[in-house]
Amino acid sequence: MPTLLLSLETSSPVCSVALHRIADCSLVGQSELRLDKSHSTHLTVLIEQLLENTGHQLSDLAAIAVSDGPGSYTGLRIGGAAAKGLCFALDIPLIAISTLRALAAQVAAGTASPENFLYCPMLDARRMEVYAALYTHEGQEVLAPTPLLLDADTLAEQLAHHSVLFFGHGATKFQALLGEHLHAGFLTGIEPSAISVGALAVGAYHRQEFQDVAYYEPFYLKEVYTTTPKSK
Known part of the structure; x- marks a missing residue:
């Protein structure tokens, strides 16, 4: 079997x-x-x-x-x-x-007193954009996966009320914009x-949460744009 x-x-x-x-x-x-x-x-x-x-x-x-x-x-x-x-x-x-949920669960499992934080995985989406979400230590979704344009005020409301751990290869860009913040922690080397x-x-x-194999498509989150090469 x-x-x-x-x-x-x-x-x-x-x-x-x-x-x-x-x-x-x-x-x-x-x-x-x-x-x-x-x-x-x-x-x-x-x-x-x-x-x-x-x-x-x-x-x-x-x-x-x-x-x-x-x-x-x-x-x-x-x-x-x-x-x-x-x-x-x-x-x-x-x-x-x-x-993003798997990445958050990975970090929460290795965090001391995980209930004290929200978890924000950030994946680089080029330029000043990331794919991000927010989760509790139990995997509950606080902010659904979304493309975020980063600036110094990104997630300001959440940071005003919660300690948030940021990680993933897109988090470095946000750290540079946010600077020092009492409620923000940045982790490196998380893949x-x-x-x-x-x-x-x-x-x-x-729980038998299965996909339809014939019709399954990954969750790209954004449309994929392609360009036509310029003719010489």
Whole structure:
């Protein structure tokens, strides 16, 4: 009987995969590659190596979880396509987990007295814009994922009443604008991880919160704009 959940995180330059046991949410193994623009060529290799290194095979998988976005458009497409392909081939359910919620849960799990803070993951959306959200330590949504144009007054109301931890590769831009603030803390080196995606996905599996594999699309949050090259 299949007992494992495979999670994929491809929303950022870090490409990572993880295996969890569905019965108790224990981590079986994880693998990641910090090589920009490597997802398309290395994701399936990471999956194969993780299964081999942990002594498992595809038939042991009961579900696939994927980081749902927002994040890199190309990365999300690659992760979504790989997850859908595996689900179709194995006839198993697909679970989508918010990239920002997983990132917040990852930080809250490692924070002392986590109930004292709100958690604000920020992913770079170029220029002075980020994809951001606000969560409690229990994962309750205070501010839904949204594109934010940053200035010194961004999230002023929340910062007036709460201590907020900011993290993710978009938070550095906000720190430069905000400067010193009594209620703001900035964490560095926090990257999206398939481990946190998988931990949340195990709960979703037991609640049977599955996606329609045929019609699933990642949560891009914004329209993707393309331009036509100028003719010479």
